[in-house]
Structure formats: C-alpha cells, structure tokens
Amino acid sequence: MTPRARRVVGVETEYGLAARKPDGGRGVRISGGEAAQRLFAPVEHEYASSNVFLPNGGRLYLDVGSHPEYATAECASIDDLLVHERAGDELLTRLAQRVEAEGEASGEPIRFRLLKNNVDAHGNSYGCHENYCIARSLDLPGLAATLTPFLVTRQLICGSGRWSADGYAISQRAEVLHDELSSMTTRTRPLINTRDEPLADPARFRRLHVISGDSNLSEPSAALKVGSLLAVLDAVEAAASGAGPALPELELADVAGSLRAVARDPRAVLRLASGWTIGALDVQRAYLAMVGDSPLAAEWARVLDLIEAGREDDLDGELEWVTKRALLRRYADARGLSWDDRRLAQVDLAFHELTRDADGTPRGLFRLLEARGAVTRLTEAEAVERATQRPPSDTRAVLRGRLIRAAREAGVRYSVDWSQFTVHDLPADGPGSGADREERVVKLPDPLAVADQAVDDLLAAMAAH
Structure with missing residues (x-):
C-alpha cells in the first residue's frame, strides 16, 4: 500500500496510562502524574529529560x-509508517515492562496499563x-x-x-x-488543526495536521486510514494543476452531526448544504473515484462493498x-449478557491494552488475538525491531x-527538533582557540533529504572530539 x-x-x-501499586486484591490506583513519572524514570535517567528524540x-x-506520546520519524511510505508506529508501541x-x-526487584512493585485508544x-x-x-502553495482553508x-x-x-x-x-x-478547522486541539477539537508549524522549510512546505x-x-x-488520505491528497494536487479529475463538491450541512451519525450507523444518510442528501458510503465512493487504480484503492473499494452489502462481519x-x-458480541453471548451490561466496558478497554506480562504474554485482547493469528498483521517483527533503533533510510x-x-x-551536549540539530560544546576551530567552546547548528529544512555536507562535517567534528 x-x-x-x-x-x-x-x-x-x-x-492512555493507568497504574496500581499491589496491596492485596487489585491494588491501590496511583495518580496519572505519578504513573507517568514512574514510567518515564528510565528515560529521565538516560536523557535527563522526559522529552527526547531517539536514534x-x-x-x-x-x-x-x-x-505518554510517541511521534514516528518522517516516513515516505505506508510500509515504513506502519513499522515505525508499531516500533513506538x-x-x-x-x-512499562522494564x-x-x-519495581519488583526493588520492593516497590507497580503494574501499568498502557492503552492505545482515544x-x-x-x-x-x-x-x-x-x-x-x-506544498505551501495549497490553500489550507480550501483544502480543508x-x-x-x-x-x-x-x-x-x-x-x-466504542461500546x-x-x-x-x-x-x-x-x-x-x-x-x-481550528488552531486548538483540546477545547474545540477540529478535524484539522491550523497551527502553522511546517517543521520544514516554511517557504516550500506546510504541515497538514489531521487530528x-x-x-x-x-x-x-x-x-x-493514512493511505486513503495520501491518495486523496495526490488527487487534490493533480486537480489543482489541471492534471486530474474535478474534486467532489459535497459540503455537509452539519459537520459535527454528520460525524456522530456515521459513527452510529455506517450506512447513515447525510444532508448537504445544498439541501440534497447522500449516503456516507457514497461520500467515500466519490473520493475513491478520484484516486485511480492501485492496490490501496482496490482494498478501499472491497471494504466499502462489504459494508454496503451488510457483510462487514466478513472483515472481522x-x-x-x-x-x-x-x-464484544462473542463475550456477551458466551456469558448471557445484555448489551448494556457494564462488564462490556471493561472488555472494550482491555481490547486496547499494550502491556505484557513478564513472560511476554499480552494482557490486551487485540494483541492476544494477534498472537493467535486471529487478526491480520502487515508488519514483520524483525522490521519493527530494527525500527526501534534505526530511522527510515529515505x-x-x-x-x-x-x-x-x-x-x-x-x-557532547546537544539539542534537537524536527528541522534543526545543535551541538553546544564542541572545541572551537582555529589556532589559539584553547579551551573555547562553540555552538554548531545544522538545519534540516528538506524532509526528503538523506545527504547533507553540513551534517557530514558536524559528524566528523564530533568524531574528533
């Protein structure tokens, strides 16, 4: 893809993060702040910070x-993105295992629940x-x-x-x-955040921040999720240059209401600003029609076809x-539970747990299904292991x-962000510099650059340090 x-x-x-200190029974739950502090203690010890870029x-x-939050390295393919997102997990x-x-060895036991949900x-x-x-040339409000x-x-x-x-x-x-659209991410959560942080050369690039x-x-x-939007972005750029089909004009009368309607019913009918109505599946098909033939488009179409036919259970x-x-249905049926039984809320939460026991057994229900071969996995364990240590090569x-x-x-002391790297205490060059120190800055404005003479020079200077 x-x-x-x-x-x-x-x-x-x-x-999501929760933690308990064992004290008989289920133990005593500790605050989110204390749980986070305990989880990040090894990171603080190694990097003297809880906000770090990794090798x-x-x-x-x-x-x-x-x-806890993890941001993947920049990726230029879906395959790399899946591997690096899994590496973050x-x-x-x-x-958490460490x-x-x-804690067990020191007599201060703790048990975490690390959750990948929302x-x-x-x-x-x-x-x-x-x-x-x-591209910076794309109009963000128009694109949104x-x-x-x-x-x-x-x-x-x-x-x-969600149950x-x-x-x-x-x-x-x-x-x-x-x-x-909004520059906020908490109080008024939008589909797209408008804060202009390109994390690259601002004259050439803009960051589309979808939340x-x-x-x-x-x-x-x-x-x-990502592949379909990448394909749509390609189609939008093609249309803007006159090299692609016209874009669908499907302005919704009520964005927030439409979001909730689709969440409750995959075959929901939505009202457009024009007064006409359209099915949620037909909206997806309008965008699918823009992107041309590809393995991703074929998979996208297959999923829509099965949902429309009422056969989405084939996608289990x-x-x-x-x-x-x-x-959830299997759990309820096996125990004779009604759908409103609160025990299903616990099953829902357990579905998303990432944490493992000391012997490597997953505690989360999705990871257990995966270990048994009951769900499809696209990444390889060896590739994920490499991605915990090495960045994408391109x-x-x-x-x-x-x-x-x-x-x-x-x-050496250094600081780093997405588009800049600074070394703070390299010896100054030149005769008579003595013990003077200098700050060396390398800018990384091009997200697709894999070679840079300034980087090579700084690497050489650090090697000679």
Missing part, C-alpha cells in the same frame, strides 16, 4: 495531562494526530473544505469502535470533534471496529538519527 507520490507522513500517538528519528515524550511497552521488573472512563479524550507534508466530507466518513474504513450502553459507535473520536482519526491497533485499518480480523464489535530522519547517535557517543 504505497502512495503514488513520495510524500513525508508521520503519526503522533497519545497513549531511530522518532520522539518520545510526556504530553499535557501526563499522557513496542518502545513504550518495553518501558519499570515493572525494576477515550477513558471519565470522558477524557486523547488523540492520534496525522501529519502530512504538503475539500477534505471535510472525506474525513467525516473515513471512520467507515478505519474507526476503532456504550446505548449502542456501538464505529469511531472513538467522533463524539468529541466539533469544528472543521480527527482514531488510534489503530489493526494494521490494515491504519494502512487504510481486518477492520478494527468490526473486530472489536465481534469480540527521509531526513536518517540524518537526525546519525547526529543523535554520534552526539551521544561523543558525550
């Missing part, structure tokens, strides 16, 4: 509200943010207007599902989204919201990874 054009994309995942090009940090899961083992039992929501590098009907209905092919006593929603994020999608454990769902093990709903992440690794080996 590789897009036609090379375009840098990355995913930021905010994880694999990704970023690991504590977000507002004590949420793995790094945090291993971190702290649990150290809601908690108290009504709080945390996100999965997609970042797409687009084009993408809004697509994003409202995209949950059909990549929602993660409630009143029924089942195919998306976790749909209920907490309100606007099409409306669910976090996915299902790799086929994650591939469709592939589409995440279908897989979770099937699991984006600037490879330069960042080399710089971080060299700085750590040389023992």
Whole structure:
C-alpha cells in the first residue's frame, strides 16, 4: 500500500496510562502524574529529560495531562509508517515492562496499563494526530473544505469502535470533534488543526495536521486510514494543476452531526448544504473515484462493498471496529449478557491494552488475538525491531538519527527538533582557540533529504572530539 507520490507522513500517538501499586486484591490506583513519572524514570535517567528524540528519528515524550506520546520519524511510505508506529508501541511497552521488573526487584512493585485508544472512563479524550507534508502553495482553508466530507466518513474504513450502553459507535473520536478547522486541539477539537508549524522549510512546505482519526491497533485499518488520505491528497494536487479529475463538491450541512451519525450507523444518510442528501458510503465512493487504480484503492473499494452489502462481519480480523464489535458480541453471548451490561466496558478497554506480562504474554485482547493469528498483521517483527533503533533510510530522519547517535557517543551536549540539530560544546576551530567552546547548528529544512555536507562535517567534528 504505497502512495503514488513520495510524500513525508508521520503519526503522533497519545497513549492512555493507568497504574496500581499491589496491596492485596487489585491494588491501590496511583495518580496519572505519578504513573507517568514512574514510567518515564528510565528515560529521565538516560536523557535527563522526559522529552527526547531517539536514534531511530522518532520522539518520545510526556504530553499535557501526563499522557505518554510517541511521534514516528518522517516516513515516505505506508510500509515504513506502519513499522515505525508499531516500533513506538513496542518502545513504550518495553518501558512499562522494564519499570515493572525494576519495581519488583526493588520492593516497590507497580503494574501499568498502557492503552492505545482515544477515550477513558471519565470522558477524557486523547488523540492520534496525522501529519502530512504538503506544498505551501495549497490553500489550507480550501483544502480543508475539500477534505471535510472525506474525513467525516473515513471512520467507515478505519474507526476503532466504542461500546456504550446505548449502542456501538464505529469511531472513538467522533463524539468529541466539533469544528472543521481550528488552531486548538483540546477545547474545540477540529478535524484539522491550523497551527502553522511546517517543521520544514516554511517557504516550500506546510504541515497538514489531521487530528480527527482514531488510534489503530489493526494494521490494515491504519494502512487504510493514512493511505486513503495520501491518495486523496495526490488527487487534490493533480486537480489543482489541471492534471486530474474535478474534486467532489459535497459540503455537509452539519459537520459535527454528520460525524456522530456515521459513527452510529455506517450506512447513515447525510444532508448537504445544498439541501440534497447522500449516503456516507457514497461520500467515500466519490473520493475513491478520484484516486485511480492501485492496490490501496482496490482494498478501499472491497471494504466499502462489504459494508454496503451488510457483510462487514466478513472483515472481522481486518477492520478494527468490526473486530472489536465481534469480540464484544462473542463475550456477551458466551456469558448471557445484555448489551448494556457494564462488564462490556471493561472488555472494550482491555481490547486496547499494550502491556505484557513478564513472560511476554499480552494482557490486551487485540494483541492476544494477534498472537493467535486471529487478526491480520502487515508488519514483520524483525522490521519493527530494527525500527526501534534505526530511522527510515529515505527521509531526513536518517540524518537526525546519525547526529543523535554520534552526539551521544561523543558525550557532547546537544539539542534537537524536527528541522534543526545543535551541538553546544564542541572545541572551537582555529589556532589559539584553547579551551573555547562553540555552538554548531545544522538545519534540516528538506524532509526528503538523506545527504547533507553540513551534517557530514558536524559528524566528523564530533568524531574528533
């Protein structure tokens, strides 16, 4: 599932976290802040910070509200993105395992629940943010207007599902989204965040920051989520240059209401601003028709066809919201539970747990299904293992990874962000410099650059340090 054009994309995942100190029975729950502090203690010890870029090009940090967050390195293919997102899951899961083992050994036991989902039992929501590098020439409000009907209905092919006593929603994020565009990410959550942070050369690039999608454990769902939007972006750019078909004009009368309607009913009928109505599936098909033939388009069409035919259960093990709903139904039927039984809320939550026991057994229901071969996995364990240490080879992440690794080996002080790397204490060059120190800055403005003479020079200087 590789897009036609090379375009840098990355995913930021905010994880749910809870922890208990064993004290007989289920133990005593500790605060989110204390849980986060315990989880990140090894990171703080190694990096003297809880906000770090790693040698694999990704970023690991504590977000507002004590949420662990991982941002993948820049990726130029769906395959790499899936591998690096899974590597982030793995790094945090291993971190939790390590702290649990150290706590057991020190007499201060702790048990974590690390969750890859988007809601908690108290009504709080945390996100999965997609970042797409687009041309500065694209008009963001115009692009957002084009993408809004697509994003409202995209949950059909990549929602993660949510149980409630009143029924089942195919998306976790749909209920907490309100606007099409906003610079906010919390109080008025939009589909697209407008804050202008290109994380690259601002004269050439803009970052499309999509915050409306669910976090996915299902790799086929994650591939469709990002791959479909990449294909639509290609089509939008083609249309803007006159080389592609016209864009669909499907302005929705009520964006927030349409989001919730689709979440409750995959075959919902939506009202357009023109007064006409259209089915959610037909909205998706209008965008699918723009993208041409590809393996991704064929998979996208297959999913829509099965949903339209009422055969979405055939996608159990592939589409995440279908897989979770099937699991909840099996659990309820096996125990004679009604759908509004609160025990199903616990099953819903357990579906998303990433944490493992000391022997490697998954605690989460999705990961257990995966271990038994009951769900489709697209990544290979060996590739994920490499991605915990190494960046993608075809984006600037490879330069960042080399710089971080060299700085750590040389023992120099450095700071880093997505588009710049600074070493703070290299010996100054030239005669008579003595013990003087200088700051050396390398800028990384091109997300697709994999070679840079300034990077090579700084690497050489650190090696000689």
